[in-house]
Amino acid sequence: MIGGLSAIGKIGGGSFSTHDLDLFTLFANQVSIAIENARLFQDHQNIIGKLKQEISKRKKIQTALEKEKEQLAITLRSIGDGVITTDTDGKVVLINKVAEKLCGWSQSEACGKPLAEVFRIISEETREPRDNPAETILKTGEIIEIANHTALIARNGTERSIADSGAPIRDKSSQIIGVVLVFRDVTESNRLKDELLKVKKLESVGVLAGGIAHDFNNILVAILGNINLASQIIGDDNHQVYPLLKDAEKASLRAKDLTQQLLTFSQGGEPVRKTAAIPEVIKDSADFVLRGSNVACQYHIADDLWLVEIDKGQISQVIQNLILNASHAMPQGGNIQISCENIKTISDPGILLPRKNNYLKITISDSGIGIPKNIIDKIFDPYFSTKQKGSGLGLAITHSIISKHDGHISVCSKLGEGTTFTIYLPASSKEPQSLIKSTEIPPVGKATIMIMDDDEMVRTLAQRILSQFGYEVVLAEDGKEAIQLYENAKDSPNPIDLIIMDLTIPGGMGGKEAIEKIHQINPEAKVIVTSGYSNDPIMANHKEYGFCATITKPFMIKELIRLVSQVLS
Numbered sequence: 001m002i003g004g005l006s007a008i009g010k011i012g013g014g015s016f017s018t019h020d021l022d023l024f025t026l027f028a029n030q031v032s033i034a035i036e037n038a039r040l041f042q043d044h045q046n047i048i049g050k051l052k053q054e055i056s057k058r059k060k061i062q063t064a065l066e067k068e069k070e071q072l073a074i075t076l077r078s079i080g081d082g083v084i085t086t087d088t089d090g091k092v093v094l095i096n097k098v099a100e101k102l103c104g105w106s107q108s109e110a111c112g113k114p115l116a117e118v119f120r121i122i123s124e125e126t127r128e129p130r131d132n133p134a135e136t137i138l139k140t141g142e143i144i145e146i147a148n149h150t151a152l153i154a155r156n157g158t159e160r161s162i163a164d165s166g167a168p169i170r171d172k173s174s175q176i177i178g179v180v181l182v183f184r185d186v187t188e189s190n191r192l193k194d195e196l197l198k199v200k201k202l203e204s205v206g207v208l209a210g211g212i213a214h215d216f217n218n219i220l221v222a223i224l225g226n227i228n229l230a231s232q233i234i235g236d237d238n239h240q241v242y243p244l245l246k247d248a249e250k251a252s253l254r255a256k257d258l259t260q261q262l263l264t265f266s267q268g269g270e271p272v273r274k275t276a277a278i279p280e281v282i283k284d285s286a287d288f289v290l291r292g293s294n295v296a297c298q299y300h301i302a303d304d305l306w307l308v309e310i311d312k313g314q315i316s317q318v319i320q321n322l323i324l325n326a327s328h329a330m331p332q333g334g335n336i337q338i339s340c341e342n343i344k345t346i347s348d349p350g351i352l353l354p355r356k357n358n359y360l361k362i363t364i365s366d367s368g369i370g371i372p373k374n375i376i377d378k379i380f381d382p383y384f385s386t387k388q389k390g391s392g393l394g395l396a397i398t399h400s401i402i403s404k405h406d407g408h409i410s411v412c413s414k415l416g417e418g419t420t421f422t423i424y425l426p427a428s429s430k431e432p433q434s435l436i437k438s439t440e441i442p443p444v445g446k447a448t449i450m451i452m453d454d455d456e457m458v459r460t461l462a463q464r465i466l467s468q469f470g471y472e473v474v475l476a477e478d479g480k481e482a483i484q485l486y487e488n489a490k491d492s493p494n495p496i497d498l499i500i501m502d503l504t505i506p507g508g509m510g511g512k513e514a515i516e517k518i519h520q521i522n523p524e525a526k527v528i529v530t531s532g533y534s535n536d537p538i539m540a541n542h543k544e545y546g547f548c549a550t551i552t553k554p555f556m557i558k559e560l561i562r563l564v565s566q567v568l569s
């Protein structure tokens with residue numbers, strides 16, 4: 001500064017000395033340094049500003065990445081399917097909550113484990129392990145879908161059916177850096193598909209049954225009826241022909257039961273229910289099945305057992321099927337335990353019933369070989385059988401019958417210890433309709449009865465039977481003829497007192513249409529409906545359609561005469 005002032009002074013009057021020049025030089029150097037420092041400071045400030053911007057930018061990127069990572073994790077946790085990712089060595093990197101539940105491994109436990117250890121899959125059909133999907137994808141680099149009928153075995157041994165797909169994970173340069181698997185539990189959907197398939201199978205059997213029932217049962221009516229008539233004509237139980245007729249009768253009744261079994265599957269079929277006591281049905285069925293065998297039944301039946309509304313023929317078939325299976329499970333012989341009790345309230349949520357109160361519980365238990373775990377869920381499927389000569393229909397029919405009675409059937413079993421079937425049937429509040437079995441045929445009657453049936457054998461047989469018991473008989477082939485005959489006889493000295501109508505007349509007017517016309521002529525007309533389609537809704541709810549009673553083909557003489565007598569009286 002001093003040097004600078006000195007220099008100014010010299011400018012006014014004299015020359016610069018060497019000392020002055022040195023001062024100028026020093027001053028210039030200091031100014032230069034100051035300028036350089038100022039420039040460096042400014043550069044420093046610029047760098048700091050840029051660094052701050054870069055740090056802020058990176059923080060934003062990091063925050064965005066963390067947010068994206070969190071969103072990805074939330075998405076993976078929230079997705080309804082199981083997701084597992086692996087690295088290029090096929091070791092687990094990530095497993096979401098659904099996959100944790102299905103596989104039985106947590107994220108911390110599964111991370112770093114080989115996929116095959118965490119994701120154990122086998123063929124449901126062969127029980128052999130499936131190929132490791134991660135290895136396949138890493139080798140081929142392609143998206144894959146798991147084969148059908150694949151089961152995932154969880155860490156605790158639980159088995160579930162799954163549907164699965166897998167894909168390679170690639171980076172920006174399309175290099176594979178891992179594998180992602182997406183899978184879901186399809187156990188329930190497969191079960192529903194199986195149920196649908198089961199229904200279709202049942203419908204196919206129902207179509208077959210419906211097709212043969214009408215003609216087949218008409219034939220059986222003629223066979224069984226004429227056997228009955230022949231037995232009555234002989235009149236002597238000791239006659240050498242009598243045992244032959246009884247054997248023929250039994251064979252006809254077995255044929256009737258066979259048709260009834262098929263008709264159980266008929267679409268829309270309903271049991272023809274009557275109020276009854278179940279112990280009689282159970283004991284009669286058991287005695288029939290076990291006659292001559294080395295297996296016996298022990299009964300534990302409550303004294304105050306409620307009545308039930310059942311189709312006795314169908315429920316008898318259920319009991320026979322279950323007891324027959326129990327006896328087959330004990331080839332060396334043994335005891336079948338049968339118990340019946342009243343259940344006021346059902347608390348088990350696994351028992352699906354239309355109501356929760358007042359059921360009859362029936363249990364049938366054996367001490368036989370038991371049912372293996374891998375087939376117990378299939379035993380009610382149609383066509384499923386473990387017996388070499390089994391049809392696979394017995395338990396399917398049983399399940400169908402109980403369902404149509406608004407009941408429930410279940411099974412539990414242990415290998416080597418035995419099997420227990422449990423049935424729930426709704427209790428009835430009605431009085432019994434006829435709990436005492438009558439063996440006597442009513443006395444000879446006097447009335448005019450019309451038989452309407454398209455089958456000549458049935459008409460002829462019915463005429464023989466009814467005429468033998470003193471009735472006048474008028475015959476009609478179809479509804480149109482029946483209406484004409486009924487109207488013509490209305491004001492005659494011998495009006496028709498009772499009509500027995502076949503429900504179905506192929507190619508003609510059947511009972512459903514004809515009764516409407518008959519009631520237009522006489523609203524008080526007495527009409528019995530008969531059919532080989534015992535499961536037809538009209539047979540189950542005949543009164544809603546104007547019929548007084550029903551009788552199922554083929555029928556015994558005693559059944560027909562007793563019913564006619566009851567309706568006329």
